[in-house]
Amino acid sequence: MTIEAGVVPRATASRPAYAERARTWEAEAERQAARSRLVSNLRGLSFAVATVSFIALLAGGPAGVCVPLAVVGLSAFIALVVLHARVLDAQDLAERWVDVNRAALARSSHDFASIPDTGEGLAPPDHPYAADLDLFGRASLFQRLSVARTRVGRERLAELLLEPASTESVRERQRTVRALAADLDLRQRFEAHALGVAGAKPGTTRVRSAPNPELLFKWAESEPSLVHDAVSVWCSRILPPFTLASLVGYFAFGTTGIAPLVGLAAQAILLVRTARETSLAFSAVSASEGAFLRYGTLLEIIETLDTTDPLLVGLRDRLRTCLLYPLPSPRNGPNSLFLFFVEKKKAK
Template sequence: MSTSNREAFYLKHEDELTKEKANITRRKNTIGWTRVGVFALGLWGVVTVWPETGSALLIGIAAIAIFLALLNYSMRLQDQVNMLSALIRIHQEEREIGNHRFSNRYNGDNLAPRQHEYSADLDIFGRASLFQYIHRTTSEQGHRHFASWLLSPAPNAAIKARQKAALELSNEPGWGIHYQAIGQQEPVGRSIEEKLGLWLSKSPEFFPKTGWKLLAAIFPFISLACLVMHIAGLMSAPLFYLLVLVFVVIAFSITKMVIPQYQALDKIVPQLNTLSGKLRWIESSSFSADQLVTLKQQLHPAGKPAASASITGLRKILDRFDYRLNPLVFLPLNTFLLWDLRQVLSLEKWKSVHSADIGKWFETMAEMEALNSIGRLAFNHPGWTFPVLTEEQGDYSGASIGHPLIPESTRVNNDFSTSGKPAIALITGSNMAGKSTFLRSIGVNQVLAMCGAPVCASTLTVSNMRIMSSMRIADNLEENASTFYAELSKLKSIIESVNRFEPVFLLLDEILRGTNSHDRHTGSRALVMQLIRHNACGMLATHDLALTSLVEDYPKAIRNYHFDVSVSGEELYFDYRLKEGVCKSMNASILMKKIGIEL
């Protein structure tokens, strides 16, 4: 599917959803007016037949029953309207993202590690970041799970499994859009998982004890028998009211003991509905990719009900707890039936059955959200490819490699290939010619490859390597660290990883820029030679043309590349094409003249 066809896909489905929403909204409005009519007719009927109480009661009950049935139907229609609204928003958002207007989306800035090997250099999080562009996660768990994929390479087996799952999801975009829409209704947060975790960590107080079970079974018979006897005139009012007082004391003494559990799980029902809906959507689907099949199977283990049904059971218990919000209903229920005791017994029984499952349910939801993100990326970019993984060391070979965050209309792609160790690509070039962008293109695509996502290239074969970069260095006033010291700290980490022969791919941009030119050249030359001695691989962008002479000493380990510029008068023209060899044209003097420096 081309870019224009993708745009047409979202536009077509958005139009269909908008029409469906309008139809259901009209039906809902009709039901609303019908409810008003039923209420008016019921009231008129009761007034007309009064004082025939039997007929009036019959008409009133019938009117109330019809009214409640219509109300229930109207609420179901509203749920459909809410879902359609979410689906429409997603289609609109996808068209905006396709036009590279996505800066208003959640950017994961709070997920960015304070210190990381490449996150800041490659714009993984924050405004106009990779995460902001490609995530389709809706829960906090999903955000964090997908962020973890972008922050560290997965093993090859996991990458291949994710690729197959993402490819299958990319062929069913409607499935993933619906899954995302469910999550947007009431996004699941970490608070619900923390509340459930805290509740699960506490020992049950009621369920395992036989006495509480017997009390819950016997008490209603006694209390209701007293009520029937009083109504039948077999028990005097003073005795009955005295017994009711005893019932109240017993019931609300138990309520006082139950309240902490109720408060521990207060206000989680809306998010439980979302979690249940997302898991039900997975359970009801058919998959062929191994990872998707495994996720589905985890939701319905042998001998237990499906996860969505279990969560619905918990929600119903909590809904019954909420009867306390209506005193006219709760007071008689608790007084005569020990309502709170019955619910807490059900709650703790649920805990005993599902305590080991809850964590898996959240993990499954988050995993599917992450897979849905890379599946949508594959659908939206049919010209991209899933990379081939190789067991060879230091392999990075691709054609038409581009930066994913640059619009296709302005993006310039380049071919690049390196294999084996040691291998250092020295890249020289004019200012603004594209050196840093190219390094980031290489790095970001390696990050995508290592998380199982498609890459912005026509072909790409890579080894399993972790990116380590030194590109965007800033001082740290809080830690009293200068820019130069901050860069040295980063280079120290790189050297240590290389010395341990870890599988890393280095991206170094204008290193040691915070010192004088002599020390900078001496240090850069020494570092390149040290990296070669320790079988490192990577790229170094530099303005220091003297470094390029190292190819004479290490012809098998070093290759020179460059980006150049064409000059016409005082105008500069860039083609952003990677070429072999050393750059011969520089533009700094022209740029300095343009800002008013008299040379």
């Protein structure tokens, strides 16, 4: 759908529309859940076939029967693992769509008890008007307006409510709101994928924010130390193939067992030597990579916007031109997403 600047939508979604959309996505979630159970059972069956066939082969069963059955069972198991992951993703997305529409229904019905995010803690205690105008808290303006699901989204909405703006800025934002109001699917699709970034379990009432990427930024911008440690660098290159070759020689050709023991011991010493640096790197990446991968879909939605609204056009064009790298998305892998966020951090 094309988003046109300054066009006032003739109609907006009503409470019955939100309820109907929630029921539709509930049915889709149940369908995917049924598929998940079926695939899970087939996974178990294929694994059992492969295991029994392998045991039968070891027990002296006919190789002409056991080997094909084991290969087919193992191949089916691997394929079903991949399929099951996709089905679970589809089920999770459908459940997030349900949550999005239930939240919209609660906001339109003023059912604030069903909206867990009150924005508490986002306003400084000495703000001149936040408390007087009930900007945050139960039944507040923030609770009524917010569809922000990520940490940065919630903080940005709080900034817009707390900081003064020029008349022109306010009018520009209002034009953008009118442009987006007519495209419910776009807005809810963005919100549903943002729920995935936050990592909130569908159906939960607990407010969760996306992992804070500051740890990853701090590590990425720090001075590398291991690259200057020639001993560690060369040992990490030499020891793995040496240990593997010595193990193959020991088991296949009966060579001495001292060599693989030396290789394993040297690698253990190397791990201890580099433990501090590697633990920092692993902590930084493991704390943020999943969220960064899920950001890719949100960035793709923005980059492919079909709009004439100046504010949205500017946002889309900045995303398209801010990097020499392609659009970060799950298809591009974590590296492009990592580069995107690091470059954005440096640009601040």
